[in-house]
Amino acid sequence: MKGQAANPFCDITHLVxxxxxxxxxxxxxxVFTIDADKRIISFNRAAEAITxxxxxxxxxxxxxxIFRADICEKNCALDQTLADGKTQINLPARIxxxxxxxxxxxxxxxxxxxxxxxxxGAVETFRDVTELETLRRCADxxxxxxxxxxxxxxxxxxxxxxxxxxxxxxxVIVEGPTGSGKELFARAIHQLSLRxxxxxxxxxxxxxxxxxxxxxxxxxxxxxxxxxxxxxPGRFQSAHGGTLFLDEISNTSLNFxxxxxxxxxxxxxxxxxxxxxxxxxxxxxxASNMELGRLVREGRFRxxxxxxxxxxxxxxxxxxERIQDIPLLTDHFIRRFNLRKERDIQGVSDDVLNxxxxxxxxGNVRELENIIEFAFIMCKGHRIExxxxxxxxxxxxxxxxxLLSDAEHAERQKILSLLERHPNNRPEVARALGISRTTLWRxxxxxxxxxxxxxxxPETVS
Numbered sequence: 511m512k513g514q515a516a517n518p519f520c521d522i523t524h525l526v527x528x529x530x531x532x533x534x535x536x537x538x539x540x541v542f543t544i545d546a547d548k549r550i551i552s553f554n555r556a557a558e559a560i561t562x563x564x565x566x567x568x569x570x571x572x573x574x575x576i577f578r579a580d581i582c583e584k585n586c587a588l589d590q591t592l593a594d595g596k597t598q599i600n601l602p603a604r605i606x607x608x609x610x611x612x613x614x615x616x617x618x619x620x621x622x623x624x625x626x627x628x629x630x631g632a633v634e635t636f637r638d639v640t641e642l643e644t645l646r647r648c649a650d651x652x653x654x655x656x657x658x659x660x661x662x663x664x665x666x667x668x669x670x671x672x673x674x675x676x677x678x679x680x681x682v683i684v685e686g687p688t689g690s691g692k693e694l695f696a697r698a699i700h701q702l703s704l705r706x707x708x709x710x711x712x713x714x715x716x717x718x719x720x721x722x723x724x725x726x727x728x729x730x731x732x733x734x735x736x737x738x739x740x741x742x743p744g745r746f747q748s749a750h751g752g753t754l755f756l757d758e759i760s761n762t763s764l765n766f767x768x769x770x771x772x773x774x775x776x777x778x779x780x781x782x783x784x785x786x787x788x789x790x791x792x793x794x795x796x797a798s799n800m801e802l803g804r805l806v807r808e809g810r811f812r813x814x815x816x817x818x819x820x821x822x823x824x825x826x827x828x829x830x831e832r833i834q835d836i837p838l839l840t841d842h843f844i845r846r847f848n849l850r851k852e853r854d855i856q857g858v859s860d861d862v863l864n865x866x867x868x869x870x871x872x873g874n875v876r877e878l879e880n881i882i883e884f885a886f887i888m889c890k891g892h893r894i895e896x897x898x899x900x901x902x903x904x905x906x907x908x909x910x911x912x913l914l915s916d917a918e919h920a921e922r923q924k925i926l927s928l929l930e931r932h933p934n935n936r937p938e939v940a941r942a943l944g945i946s947r948t949t950l951w952r953x954x955x956x957x958x959x960x961x962x963x964x965x966x967x968p969e970t971v972s
Contacts, residue, residue, distance in 0.1 A: 587619045730784075
């Protein structure tokens with residue numbers, strides 16, 4: 511109507527209802543549009559999938575209430591685009607989905623104008639790159655706190671103060687049994703620290719004798735020994751400006767510990783065969799699969815070095831102490847191997863999960879990871895079953911089965927007979943026995959009827 515002011519809301523509504531909007535519904539990138547007041551006008555299917563919010567929940571809401579990104583408060587890309595009209599391209603950010611999960615995204619923004627070139631809003635496109643970032647970190651071994659999986663109280667406590675530890679320049683000792691993830695925590699500390707742009711250099715002290723350990727750490731000059739045909743920098747020099755991780759430091763000799771203490775006190779190293787020392791700027795993180803305090807009392811570790819290293823101590827629990835984390839870790843490794851091996855395995859069967867929950871895991875988290883990797887090789891379908899686990903693992907579980915009394919053996923045989931008669935109907939088995947499904951599950955667990963699927967149960971038991 512003549513003389514009537516244009517309605518920007520009508521303009522943008524017409525735009526998002528155009529045929530182009532149908533195209534947006536078919537793409538994998540999330541897209542939403544806002545008006546000049548930053549209220550959401552459109553929200554495509556991919557945006558629903560990534561954020562967890564339905565279109566009906568998003569329309570009319572302020573974008574920052576739905577698209578909860580870490581850049582919204584101080585460095586909002588849409589604010590910048592609305593202010594100067596410039597597009598923002600492929601910016602990294604993190605959002606909190608409706609479920610509470612954190613997702614890593616890449617986003618781009620652009621201005622929206624009507625046919626009269628008036629600014630009526632903006633559009634933002636975004637892509638979930640969480641899995642790609644996970645794969646990249648695995649390839650580069652640049653682990654962050656996001657890679658630390660677990661709800662055990664001690665794990666959550668460590669996670670809570672890990673940023674504070676990282677921001678300090680203090681030396682750290684990470685203690686825990688072999689395979690519990692000590693290097694993972696060390697790398698996470700490095701990635702959270704002010705040295706994240708510097709190198710992270712790791713050395714397993716248990717893998718080398720003293721003579722090689724010294725040359726590996728401190729380096730050597732040409733002619734220092736037979737075969738030293740050139741100067742070689744040591745790990746201390748390689749880690750200059752970054753972090754040096756000394757794994758299994760408890761396995762070093764007292765003589766080597768004295769040399770290491772001198773470097774920590776003076777921040778200077780003298781390569782073998784050289785008469786000049788070199789200043790190094792390195793943060794030390796050390797790890798041990800034995801309690802260093804006990805080794806000090808036994809005279810197997812220098813007390814002065816222990817006190818020099820023991821500014822902050824992180825003690826990791828064995829996996830058998832945090833069995834509630836086994837399902838989470840299992841899912842975590844399945845996602846990782848799906849990315850790495852380009853597979854689409856959905857998870858593990860109930861029998862496999864029951865077996866893992868009852869396994870003692872002497873090799874801790876590393877053993878669980880190896881079991882899942884082996885299962886990926888054996889599994890040709892979309893779910894890992896008992897038969898896909900390593901045979902020796904299943905055989906060891908059978909050997910560990912406790913001896914049963916005559917009455918218990920008779921009860922086991924009765925349950926086994928009914929399970930074979932009703933292979934896919936546990937409720938019917940429970941009714942035949944006159945017990946609840948929960949009691950049946952406990953008895954099956956007690957009698958190790960969840961171990962060998964091919965010996966006892968069919969492939970799937972509901």
